[in-house]
Amino acid sequence: MGVSNFSTILLVDNSKEEVFNAINDVRSWWQGEVEGNTNVLNDEFSYSVPGIHFSKQKIIEIIPNEKIKWLITDSKLSFVKDQTEWTGTKIVFEIAEVNNKTQVRFSHLGLVPEFECYGDCSNAWKKLIEESLLSRITTGKGVNVFGE
Template sequence: MSESYTTSFSVHQNPEDVFHAINDVRGWWDGEIEGTADSLGAEFTYRHGALHYSKQKVTEFVPGKKVVWLVTEADITFVTDRTEWKDTRVVFDIAEKDGKTEVTFTHEGLVPQFECYDGCSDAWGYYVKDSLPKFIAKSRSEVGS
């Protein structure tokens, strides 16, 4: 889905550290989280006040390489179709590139035709381009100390 929201970033940490950080959702997401994302088949819910609720199931879990979450439930209250996210996939592809680890994030199914596309892609931009890289760097420095 070429129109789906996608972005990428690179960090100095190794792919295994990056993989571990991605799966520690509480470390880089705001809001209320219940459940876990740290194994194949794991499920977690995310709630951000009254604006957003979603439930994700881990459908791919390849250490150091890839994580995929299927959105099984969604209630986004600021759009007409509150279930826009349902059955979309959140994909993290992890690869070594030029001595760094590159993460390519794609929310498959989050497309410009969605009413929430602008607001949701802005939120993903914050989480994936700011919060997650900072958490990866912090997590690694804590492990190394």
């Protein structure tokens, strides 16, 4: 089985290209402050929710309409003891055609049950991917899943 990283899957009627473009439009579905560019190789961007979460992502792999991979180069999660738990972990979006639909497999490599933030972080990702990103892909608009 290997390491139990957090992972979730979406299945949509949209094209692979629409899905790819939606994911890269990070500001539209990931709530919080996003600074920097989010759509080409080696782009670096930070994401923050003041007082709760800060992370810096670098796009280390991007294959149009197929795969996007971010490396977390810096992080500070103020609600856990080891505030840099995310640093060095990777976030991967894999896009594939399955039975005439488009499948998105989201994985946070390194976000494992041993992490103190695993519960909170995996719940947050679940909401972000299964509600906000799904809404962004299917309606063109993300939704605020944290009720801020």
